Amino acid sequence: MKKIILCCMAGMSTSMLVAKMQRAANEAKIDCEIHAVAADQLKSNLDGANAVLLGPQISYKLSEIKQLCNEAKVPCDVINMLDYGSMNGTKVLDFAIKMFLDPIG
Incomplete structure (x- = not known):
């Protein structure tokens, strides 16, 4: 099972996107666990993570x-603003999967 973390200021603005990503993962039969956390709680939630996605607002x-994330050997990047704004769970999920399948690039 893969663990994807979405990170924003309070961990709340990404909640709807988490639900849409989880729905897309379930439909595609991708075994993953997706959580939203506040930026100041990220360190305590990194254990076992495969990717960290930041909301564009941070x-x-x-x-x-x-x-x-580099210290924990977890790839990290910012979610595309258009995908975030449209709450496109499928595109953001695909982005996360590419991050942990090809973390260099």
């Missing part, structure tokens, strides 16, 4: 969060 924290 993209300014990317270098700080990427350093934390």
Whole structure:
């Protein structure tokens, strides 16, 4: 099972996207667990994570969060603003999967 973490300021604005991603994963029969967490709680939730996705509203924290994720050997990136804004769970799920299948690139 893969673990995907969506990270925003309070862990709440990504909740709807988490639900849409989980629905897309279930429909595609992809075994994964997707959670939303606040940025200040990310460190305590990184154990076992395969990818961390940041909401566009906290993209300014990317270098700080990427350093934390690099130490844990977890790929991290910002969700595309259009996919986030349209709550496109399938596209964001695909992005996360590509991150842990090809973490370099």
